Amino acid sequence: MAIRTLDVPIRDTLAEARGWGGALWLFVKKNPLGAAGGLLMLLLILAAVLAEVLATHNPIRTSNRVLVAPGAEFWLGTDNLGRDLWSRVVYGSRISLLVGVASTLLGAVTGGLVGLVSGYVGGKTDLLAQRLMDIMQALPILVLALVMAAALGPSLTNTIIAISVVIAPRAARVVRASVLAIREFIYIEAAHALGGGHGRVAFRHILPNTFGPFVVLVTAQLGGAILAEAALSFLGLGVPEPFPSWGRMLSIAAAEYATKAPWLVIYPGLAISLAVFGTNLLGDALRDTLDPRLRGS
Amino acid sequence: MRVYIFKRLVIAGVTLLGMSILIFVLMRLAPGNITDMIFESAGYVDEADRRKLEAELGIDQPVPIQYVRWLGEFLRGDLGKSYRYDLPAWDVIKPRLPVTLELAVLALGFSVLLGVPAGVISAVRRGRLLDYALRVLSLAGLSMPSFWLGMIVILLLVRSLGFIPSMTYVSPFENLGANLFQFLLPGLAVGYRSSALIMRITRSTMLEVLREDYIRTAWAKGQRETQVVWRHALKNASLPVITLIGIEFAFLIGGLIVTETVFNLPGVARYLVDAIQVRDYPIVQNLVMLIAVVVVMANLTVDLLYTWLDPRIKYGKA
Numbered sequence: 001m002a003i004r005t006l007d008v009p010i011r012d013t014l015a016e017a018r019g020w021g022g023a024l025w026l027f028v029k030k031n032p033l034g035a036a037g038g039l040l041m042l043l044l045i046l047a048a049v050l051a052e053v054l055a056t057h058n059p060i061r062t063s064n065r066v067l068v069a070p071g072a073e074f075w076l077g078t079d080n081l082g083r084d085l086w087s088r089v090v091y092g093s094r095i096s097l098l099v100g101v102a103s104t105l106l107g108a109v110t111g112g113l114v115g116l117v118s119g120y121v122g123g124k125t126d127l128l129a130q131r132l133m134d135i136m137q138a139l140p141i142l143v144l145a146l147v148m149a150a151a152l153g154p155s156l157t158n159t160i161i162a163i164s165v166v167i168a169p170r171a172a173r174v175v176r177a178s179v180l181a182i183r184e185f186i187y188i189e190a191a192h193a194l195g196g197g198h199g200r201v202a203f204r205h206i207l208p209n210t211f212g213p214f215v216v217l218v219t220a221q222l223g224g225a226i227l228a229e230a231a232l233s234f235l236g237l238g239v240p241e242p243f244p245s246w247g248r249m250l251s252i253a254a255a256e257y258a259t260k261a262p263w264l265v266i267y268p269g270l271a272i273s274l275a276v277f278g279t280n281l282l283g284d285a286l287r288d289t290l291d292p293r294l295r296g297s
Numbered sequence: 298m299r300v301y302i303f304k305r306l307v308i309a310g311v312t313l314l315g316m317s318i319l320i321f322v323l324m325r326l327a328p329g330n331i332t333d334m335i336f337e338s339a340g341y342v343d344e345a346d347r348r349k350l351e352a353e354l355g356i357d358q359p360v361p362i363q364y365v366r367w368l369g370e371f372l373r374g375d376l377g378k379s380y381r382y383d384l385p386a387w388d389v390i391k392p393r394l395p396v397t398l399e400l401a402v403l404a405l406g407f408s409v410l411l412g413v414p415a416g417v418i419s420a421v422r423r424g425r426l427l428d429y430a431l432r433v434l435s436l437a438g439l440s441m442p443s444f445w446l447g448m449i450v451i452l453l454l455v456r457s458l459g460f461i462p463s464m465t466y467v468s469p470f471e472n473l474g475a476n477l478f479q480f481l482l483p484g485l486a487v488g489y490r491s492s493a494l495i496m497r498i499t500r501s502t503m504l505e506v507l508r509e510d511y512i513r514t515a516w517a518k519g520q521r522e523t524q525v526v527w528r529h530a531l532k533n534a535s536l537p538v539i540t541l542i543g544i545e546f547a548f549l550i551g552g553l554i555v556t557e558t559v560f561n562l563p564g565v566a567r568y569l570v571d572a573i574q575v576r577d578y579p580i581v582q583n584l585v586m587l588i589a590v591v592v593v594m595a596n597l598t599v600d601l602l603y604t605w606l607d608p609r610i611k612y613g614k615a
Contacts, residue, residue, distance in 0.1 A: 135315035138589050142551035150573045151327040230442050231555050269445035277440035
């Protein structure tokens with residue numbers, strides 16, 4: 001086998017980057033779009049953490065001041081039950097972030113473990129696991145999540161579980177593919193020769209090297225998970241009242257009062273779109289950085 | 298080739314069989330059964346009546362027997378009975394099929410018409426402003442919930458034109474113009490999202506193909522840019538795009554669920570949501586299974602199309 005020169009620009013990431021600050025600056029310079037996505041994500045996290053400070057009203061307390069237009073007192077107006085929309089959108093970031101992150105992590109970790117075992121063990125286990133993943137991917141994301149949510153009943157935890165079930169097979173695919181490649185490396189043979197047991201080789205030597213594609217997958221799925229929560233809640237099968245979920249906000253009030261109070265439609269949807277846009281921008285940039293084979297795709 | 302087709306068929310069959318078990322188990326997990334629902338609406342529960350009904354419906358039987366019976370009925374094309382409409386399920390689904398089909402075809406058409414040219418242009422103008430603009434635009438499409446996009450479009454129409462789109466379904470046989478007008482916006486709302494995925498895959502495969510030797514030869518021969526890009530390059534870049542269109546089909550159905558709800562179109566996808574909300578579980582079970590069959594068949598067709606389109610791929614020994 002001929003030795004190929006690396007066409008990955010190592011210089012960029014190693015020599016120029018001095019510490020975390022330097023690495024961060026380099027990322028911003030190389031990926032302005034990714035940095036913008038990171039900024040959006042940061043805003044989302046800040047809104048979730050500082051919801052008490054940022055909110056001007058109680059997000060779930062109703063009042064008789066219904067459908068007030070956006071103004072000085074109610075920044076984004078009020079809904080049909082007299083609740084302040086700005087405060088609801090701010091608190092909604094918690095639900096979106098919680099469901100998005102929790103379901104993605106739950107799905108990615110379970111799927112990742114399945115992928116690791118099926119790729120490492122191979123044979124019948126692999127075949128069985130792969131068929132199982134095929135089955136779970138034979139349904140559109142929303143249909144499976146919908147059926148899961150219907151079977152489990154609408155609640156915050158069940159929404160997280162329903163969405164994670166959809167993400168797991170994707171994670172399994174990605175991790176399995178990289179395990180299959182890593183398994184053939186000579187250092188794995190060396191690890192075995194040195195007396196490393198299967199568990200040790202799989203978790204200490206193979207697992208860390210699947211991290212790049214894994215991170216790429218997690219960021220890519222995060223946006224999808226936030227969208228899935230919004231859609232489920234919109235259909236009334238996701239996060240129930242009184243939690244202020246962006247998707248739920250769009251379903252009850254928005255359709256009925258859309259022409260009278262367009263702010264009810266505009267702002268929660270804008271919040272969903274910006275949050276997902278942020279994760280997608282960041283996900284793309286991370287993929288380019290961590291997985292150069294996929295650059296620009 | 299024949300071996301390959303056979304293998305693919307077996308895998309599709311196994312997938313669908315597994316799917317049926319998964320759906321069946323999930324539906325058993327759901328709280329309450331159909332008799333609860335029927336008696337709930339009646340307002341009182343007579344235990345004897347209830348047991349009689351359970352025996353009639355066969356849900357007093359052991360679960361494996363219920364499963365085999367359901368599968369047998371499904372394979373014979375018997376989709377059960379809708380308790381809500383008190384009609385055979387097929388009679389409820391049949392008039393809804395063309396609605397969903399029309400929407401799906403329109404959306405798929407829009408996604409290809411928007412996605413492929415955008416991907417090609419973006420690849421040719423790589424790193425330029427136009428490339429960035431198109432990529433941001435497509436990523437925005439992936440980020441917006443399609444139901445929200447639909448609502449915003451309706452809102453804009455009402456605001457700017459003072460015009461309210463018809464909220465009752467018009468059959469294409471009654472009034473083709475009104476029907477197309479009604480389907481245009483939901484089709485675009487779903488198609489825009491799918492076009493983003495198609496644009497991204499088109500762009501990345503075009504970038505790869507444009508680096509090939511034969512493209513350089515075409516340039517060297519002095520061919521015009523349109524010839525090189527749209528004839529020589531796109532032809533070879535279109536394979537992954539076709540695969541994606543097959544996968545897209547599955548995503549489309551997901552998008553249709555919320556879009557049919559927003560635009561008040563009486564399609565199959567919306568019926569599924571209705572059935573879930575009124576806990577008409579036998580219908581949910583059959584509809585989901587039906588969707589799974591459609592998706593698996595779509596993927597199978599694309600796989601087989603792939604070998605036919607690209608003779609370099611030999612799957613016989615795979």
